[in-house]
Amino acid sequence: MYASKWWHWGFAPNPEEWQALLSAATLIAAVWAGIAAYGQLRAMRDANDRASESNQRAAEAEIATTRPYVIVRFELQAAIPSSPTATAASGFVLLVIENVGRTAARNMTLRSTPELQTSGDGVPEGQPDPVIGALQEKFSGNYVFHYLAPGQKLVYVLDTTSGMMADDTNLPQRYEVQVKYWPQTDTDGHFEEVQVLDLEPWAVSSIYEAPLDILALQARRSNQKNEEFHRALLRALSK
Structure with a gap:
């Protein structure tokens, strides 16, 4: 039998030291609990951030697939010659909004x-060009196009290729x-882009008449000739 319990030995902590040890252990446990809680909080915040970013990307993707998208560009169109065997000597610079x-x-x-x-090619000398005046107004930043439907395209003739792209x-x-x-809806905000219209790449390119345009022109001319022939025939018969 020992004379005293082990915690009464001389090297054992006294009650005050036991209290200090318990306080230190409690503090360490609290620190570890705090670290664990902070880790959980940070993981939760990161998960929320990822979810928010994912939702934002989904919303942006939805807007990108359903939004209007207006393109302004130059197009070159060949002038259809009078003779079916001739080639176009010039054409037109078209301004397209789509x-x-x-x-x-x-x-x-x-x-x-x-x-x-x-x-001013084709405009009588000394006369104002009404077309360029109207286009300058539409491209002034003050004119409002109230509605442009999906797939809708506006095409304006700006100039002739020979007049605008001469050396x-x-x-x-x-x-x-x-x-x-x-x-x-205005609540979705607005879209704003700067688009470049450059004629330089077209300077040495080739443009050709569209086959359907050629056929349509030839058909119109054939109808005109037939009508002239019929009128002449009726005049001859009425004499």
Whole structure:
């Protein structure tokens, strides 16, 4: 039998030291519990952030697939010659505005830098060009296109290729157009892009008449000749 219990031995902690040890152990346990709680909180926050980012990407993808998308571009169209065996000596520079998106574009404005210019080819000398005046207004940033349906395309004749793209021309060959428009609802915000219209890459390219355009022109001319023949025949018979 021992004379005293082991905690009464001389090397055993006294009650105050036991209290200190218990306090230290409690503190360590609290620290570890705090670290574990912080880890869980951080993991939860990271999971929420990932979920939020995922939802945002899904919303952006939804907007990207359903939004209107307006494109402004140059197109070159060959002039159909009078003779079916001839080739086009010139053509036309077309200014095309098209909504290639899946929903309508509303309240669209266009601002061109620099201002649209033409050679005046085909306009009587001393007379103002009403076409370029109207186009400059539409591309001033003040004119509002109220509605452009999905797939809808507006095509304007800006100039002739020979007048606008001649080697000695002083006309601008490059324009920057600021395009601004709204989707179906204003609550979705608006879209705004700067699109570049550049004629330089077309300088040495070839353009050809569309076969259907050639056939349509030939059919019109054939009908005109038939009508002239019938009128002449009726006049001859009536004499």
